[in-house]
Amino acid sequence: MAKKKRKGVFAHDIDRLNMWFAIIAIAAFTSVLWMIWDDYARPWKAYQRQFQVVQNEVTQQQLADEQARVDQQALSQLRQQRDAAEQTLSGQSEQIGGLEDEIAAKQTRLDLADQNFRFSRSVFDTRRWEFEEARKHHGEEGAAAEREALDLADAEVEQYRLELEALTLERDALQTQLSALTDARDAATSEITGMTREIDRLQDRLDGLRFDWVYYLRNGPFMDGLNPSERINQVVLDDIRMDLNFTDAPQVDRCQSCHLGMASADYENYDQPFTSHPRLDLFVADTSIHPAGDFGCSVCHGGKGHATTFYSSVHTPDNESEEERWTHDLGWGEIHLWEWPMRTSGDIEASCVKCHMEDPWLPESPKLEYGLELVENLGCSGCHQIDRFDDDRKRGPDLTRIGAKTGADWAYNWVMDPKSFRPETSMPQFFNLANTSDAYWTGRNQVEAEAIVSYLFASSSDVELDSAPNGDIARGENLVESVGCLGCHMVGDYSPATEYDPNTARFSGYRHHGPDLDGVGSKVSADWLYTWVKDPQHYWAETVMPDLRLTDGEAADITAYLMSLTHDTFAAATMPTVDASLRSDVALEYLQQQMPTQAAADQLAAMDEDATKLYLGERLIARYGCSGCHVVPGFEDAGRIGTSLSEWGSKAVARLDFGLLDLPHDRRTFLEQKLRSPRSYDDGRERNPQELLRMPDFDLTAEEIDAIAVAILGFTDQEMRPAAKPAETPRRLAVLEGQAIADKFNCRGCHLLEDNGGAIRTVIADEMVERGVVNNATAGLAFGPPNLRSQGARVQPAWLYDFFTEPSTVRPWLDVRMPTFPFTDHELNALTAYFAALDEVPYPFESSFTTAHSYPADLVSEGRELAADQSGSLQCFSCHFRGTQEPRVPPSQWAPDLALAASRLRPEWIDGWIKDPQGLQPGTSMPQFYTSLEAGRGFWGPLNNDPQAEIDALVAYIMSLGN
Amino acid sequence: MHLRKIAALALLVPFAAACGGGEDAPAAAAPATAEPAATAPDLSNAGGVAGAVMFAGEAPGAEAIQMAADPFCQTAHSDAVMSAPVMTDAAGGLMNVVVHVSSGLENYSFDAATDQAILDQSGCVYDPHVLAMQTGQTVIIRNSDDTLHNVNVQPSSNPAFNQGQPLAGMEIEKIFDSAEVGIPARCDVHPWMGAFISVFDHPYFSVSATDGAFSIAQLPPGDYVLEAWHETLGTMTQSVTVAPNETASVSFEFGS
Numbered sequence A: 001m002a003k004k005k006r007k008g009v010f011a012h013d014i015d016r017l018n019m020w021f022a023i024i025a026i027a028a029f030t031s032v033l034w035m036i037w038d039d040y041a042r043p044w045k046a047y048q049r050q051f052q053v054v055q056n057e058v059t060q061q062q063l064a065d066e067q068a069r070v071d072q073q074a075l076s077q078l079r080q081q082r083d084a085a086e087q088t089l090s091g092q093s094e095q096i097g098g099l100e101d102e103i104a105a106k107q108t109r110l111d112l113a114d115q116n117f118r119f120s121r122s123v124f125d126t127r128r129w130e131f132e133e134a135r136k137h138h139g140e141e142g143a144a145a146e147r148e149a150l151d152l153a154d155a156e157v158e159q160y161r162l163e164l165e166a167l168t169l170e171r172d173a174l175q176t177q178l179s180a181l182t183d184a185r186d187a188a189t190s191e192i193t194g195m196t197r198e199i200d201r202l203q204d205r206l207d208g209l210r211f212d213w214v215y216y217l218r219n220g221p222f223m224d225g226l227n228p229s230e231r232i233n234q235v236v237l238d239d240i241r242m243d244l245n246f247t248d249a250p251q252v253d254r255c256q257s258c259h260l261g262m263a264s265a266d267y268e269n270y271d272q273p274f275t276s277h278p279r280l281d282l283f284v285a286d287t288s289i290h291p292a293g294d295f296g297c298s299v300c301h302g303g304k305g306h307a308t309t310f311y312s313s314v315h316t317p318d319n320e321s322e323e324e325r326w327t328h329d330l331g332w333g334e335i336h337l338w339e340w341p342m343r344t345s346g347d348i349e350a351s352c353v354k355c356h357m358e359d360p361w362l363p364e365s366p367k368l369e370y371g372l373e374l375v376e377n378l379g380c381s382g383c384h385q386i387d388r389f390d391d392d393r394k395r396g397p398d399l400t401r402i403g404a405k406t407g408a409d410w411a412y413n414w415v416m417d418p419k420s421f422r423p424e425t426s427m428p429q430f431f432n433l434a435n436t437s438d439a440y441w442t443g444r445n446q447v448e449a450e451a452i453v454s455y456l457f458a459s460s461s462d463v464e465l466d467s468a469p470n471g472d473i474a475r476g477e478n479l480v481e482s483v484g485c486l487g488c489h490m491v492g493d494y495s496p497a498t499e500y501d502p503n504t505a506r507f508s509g510y511r512h513h514g515p516d517l518d519g520v521g522s523k524v525s526a527d528w529l530y531t532w533v534k535d536p537q538h539y540w541a542e543t544v545m546p547d548l549r550l551t552d553g554e555a556a557d558i559t560a561y562l563m564s565l566t567h568d569t570f571a572a573a574t575m576p577t578v579d580a581s582l583r584s585d586v587a588l589e590y591l592q593q594q595m596p597t598q599a600a601a602d603q604l605a606a607m608d609e610d611a612t613k614l615y616l617g618e619r620l621i622a623r624y625g626c627s628g629c630h631v632v633p634g635f636e637d638a639g640r641i642g643t644s645l646s647e648w649g650s651k652a653v654a655r656l657d658f659g660l661l662d663l664p665h666d667r668r669t670f671l672e673q674k675l676r677s678p679r680s681y682d683d684g685r686e687r688n689p690q691e692l693l694r695m696p697d698f699d700l701t702a703e704e705i706d707a708i709a710v711a712i713l714g715f716t717d718q719e720m721r722p723a724a725k726p727a728e729t730p731r732r733l734a735v736l737e738g739q740a741i742a743d744k745f746n747c748r749g750c751h752l753l754e755d756n757g758g759a760i761r762t763v764i765a766d767e768m769v770e771r772g773v774v775n776n777a778t779a780g781l782a783f784g785p786p787n788l789r790s791q792g793a794r795v796q797p798a799w800l801y802d803f804f805t806e807p808s809t810v811r812p813w814l815d816v817r818m819p820t821f822p823f824t825d826h827e828l829n830a831l832t833a834y835f836a837a838l839d840e841v842p843y844p845f846e847s848s849f850t851t852a853h854s855y856p857a858d859l860v861s862e863g864r865e866l867a868a869d870q871s872g873s874l875q876c877f878s879c880h881f882r883g884t885q886e887p888r889v890p891p892s893q894w895a896p897d898l899a900l901a902a903s904r905l906r907p908e909w910i911d912g913w914i915k916d917p918q919g920l921q922p923g924t925s926m927p928q929f930y931t932s933l934e935a936g937r938g939f940w941g942p943l944n945n946d947p948q949a950e951i952d953a954l955v956a957y958i959m960s961l962g963n
Numbered sequence B: 001m002h003l004r005k006i007a008a009l010a011l012l013v014p015f016a017a018a019c020g021g022g023e024d025a026p027a028a029a030a031p032a033t034a035e036p037a038a039t040a041p042d043l044s045n046a047g048g049v050a051g052a053v054m055f056a057g058e059a060p061g062a063e064a065i066q067m068a069a070d071p072f073c074q075t076a077h078s079d080a081v082m083s084a085p086v087m088t089d090a091a092g093g094l095m096n097v098v099v100h101v102s103s104g105l106e107n108y109s110f111d112a113a114t115d116q117a118i119l120d121q122s123g124c125v126y127d128p129h130v131l132a133m134q135t136g137q138t139v140i141i142r143n144s145d146d147t148l149h150n151v152n153v154q155p156s157s158n159p160a161f162n163q164g165q166p167l168a169g170m171e172i173e174k175i176f177d178s179a180e181v182g183i184p185a186r187c188d189v190h191p192w193m194g195a196f197i198s199v200f201d202h203p204y205f206s207v208s209a210t211d212g213a214f215s216i217a218q219l220p221p222g223d224y225v226l227e228a229w230h231e232t233l234g235t236m237t238q239s240v241t242v243a244p245n246e247t248a249s250v251s252f253e254f255g256s
């Protein structure tokens, strides 16, 4: 067809214009469609569709399981019963129909009668009021008319009541007739429903999981009004805030838009993003203490919680292979601008610090707990500000009287290389490290160590020492291995040298609380040791070493034994003669820091050799920060020399100096390198001695570094609102304080406390086997210190307080003894309160029953008979001490002195203990006598075999003992 | 809801009994009744295993138990009670070894035994010293002595208990729900008193007699692993094939 030529004159070629318009219109329309599609096709929707398939699979499986679980045979039998009953009923349909009609008719009449009855009652009430009013105002006579009306109303009520009664009876009779016919069917039906309820529920759920046209319609583009099933799942967390620089806003987490199975254990076998959270007992699940609805995800995991794509939510791969896979499959890339990328699973525990900074024990985050212990026990806070450990005592010993304890030769070699004397010491290495190992520094290290030691010994003050009498080495060893030293120290047969407990963490293990004692004979003087073990606070007032109340003889024996443990190479080592001119050079270098060059030279010239050493020693102690861990005379007010670590976990990576090392720039890498080789950031750099890095080397293992890194990464500036943190209840505060004190004095070195610790118990058990007291280690455990589970519920706080102040003997057969600790009054109260808080029992304790006078004498005497050592009685003293009277069973079965009960135990605890000893202390040798409290299940005729009466009598008797 | 299910199951019990009633009851010690499910073993051509457990080498001598701590125990015996970690007869037969099928029964299921096992405390010793029983079976722990005993049982996969029995004739009943070999039981009042309880989820076990003899009957034909457990000597295992209607012969030899 020929092209039609338009008539007239136009400024443009209209056809061409039309064509352009058409193109533009099509392009615009396409881009609108594309926009709509792009807006509609969100990645999370694809995950939700996939998840529906997964859900379907899981539900199908559950359905199949449930069907297999339900007894199909029983079910089909019930169905047969029901069908048979229905069959019968169908033959009686006329009768049933008739009955039903009759019942309906009756019910109608009944409803009417009921209505009339109620109406008549209200009329009666009105009449009665009218009558009462009339009588009040006009007397009985004047109210005659009202009385008549009232009687009439009363009669009417009675009439309707009778009618109602009769009708109810008639209807019920009919109902009974009907039920008699349908009972069989109804019973079977309800039983079937009961059996198949779960199946029906799962079936309903499956019905809701279908991809049918309704699904596609609801979830189509523009169908937002139809309540689409694919939608962003989010939680808005008012108490957890998102930092927006000058303000904050509630944190919004949308992670569950893709992580759809995280809150249910059903998906543990599925891959991400659907997999169940691995610790639903603690997190995410509504029943846990950190439900996702209150805490969200990003508060622990980091990342951008409100993002809805994999890329933008700032995931962090755990390892290289994951990184590769993510980059390839999911378009992962690093986002540098988001300050808090997600934590890797290895670092996740660092987030616990946000809210649990105050918790001394964190058994559910073991790596963090270990890391915090290391940070604390290695004395990191001696040089670095760390808020959590601000109030800690110095980790190392007090050096103000060092001259009385050891000699300068020993001290020099110790400072030079501590681990050569004590391989597991927490004293780090300061000399001969990466930046101080060349020929110049080898000489200079000697100068520096000699100067430090000279200063310490020159400023040491005197202390009066008792002179050690001769002791017996073997007896001393016996004592050390049994009185309790080994709860805190490693020595002899039970030391790292013998690899006695190879799993004991060297810087945080309970038995590493005090120094390892191997070789100590080459370190200290016998007089010092003798004085020290007899009264540790005499030498060092702030020590946590307790007083074991040793007799002079025992102290002498222990001294003899420990002095026999020598370290031969160390005993022989002396202080070398150092290069005097090098010493002068170094002193000059330090003087020049403080004064002009000429003045420095003059000053140096004015100092003799000793003065130079002292001057240099003082300056070096300041430089290396020795006073961070030790009390050093002249450094009482010295500050910390290191960087603050309180908020190190949020320090900008750009501010970390990686030196010339070719390392990935992130916080963890920096930390690991710093901890592995503290001076290595000086590698390849040209520095003068004053500029060199000075952090000492703790010689840490990869595992230790990992744990420390997690702890330090957790020290951030992210503030949590109190509402998001654990509530500071009096109980929690008391427990935290108690735990901190228990850590300070290493209670868990000896005792099981909150089911952890008791390190010495296995040592004692093995020792008892070795001594032939028992034939196996399990029996030997009976000779260890007691488990303190439910201690608060068990004893009276007043007794506990007194016991802490001045321990008394509860278990006379134990060699191990409760030492006297240098607790402050505050600590004593806090510890007593801690045990009460732990068991949630009243504190301070008040009870009406603390003396025998409160118990009726006949109850006490029944109890005495019942407990007596005779056949037919409970024979309590087979195992229990009674004052000094020894039980007849062998020592491994001995049990505490019941004569102490009156002042020691809570009577209600004795009651509970008799009823269920295993429940209170699993594995205890105390048998349960009363398995039931039913009348007649007791043992004692005079009390009618009534268990509770017998237990009351036992409690009364036990509480009366010793009075 | 739960009760109703139980009621429904209860309804089925006579039904199940009717199904299984036609067959002979297997192993006399612990008859397993066929379940309605298809997992009960077919015993129509059942065989068995029998043999002896021997001890090679010099058995340590028995020692008299010192019972003086409790006068009752002391007077309960005219002769001293002898005890040894390894009890053998003159020919080397090793007693108190629990021989049981440890694998090969995975496709079967068994009902709880209906008879009761008994652990007696008589004359201040446990009788028997080694007890084997089935899961779900009731064991009666009896004190036949006129003195205090406690039975302290600390299993690893069953609930622990420690019960005092101060009166003669007292009995307690216990049921173990999980299979576990060699659960130690002890009396804390009389430290020499010890017993071992082994619990199995099937009826195929036997405790070797004074001459070391054991036998396991009514075992469906098939390949099995037999395990022999002794309280101080540990365990030994052996594979065995049971042919229809035949009793396979197996012997174990423990070394010192």
Ligand SMILES: [Cu+2]
Pocket: B124, B148, B149, B150, B187, B188, B189, B190, B193
């Ligand atoms: Cu006993």
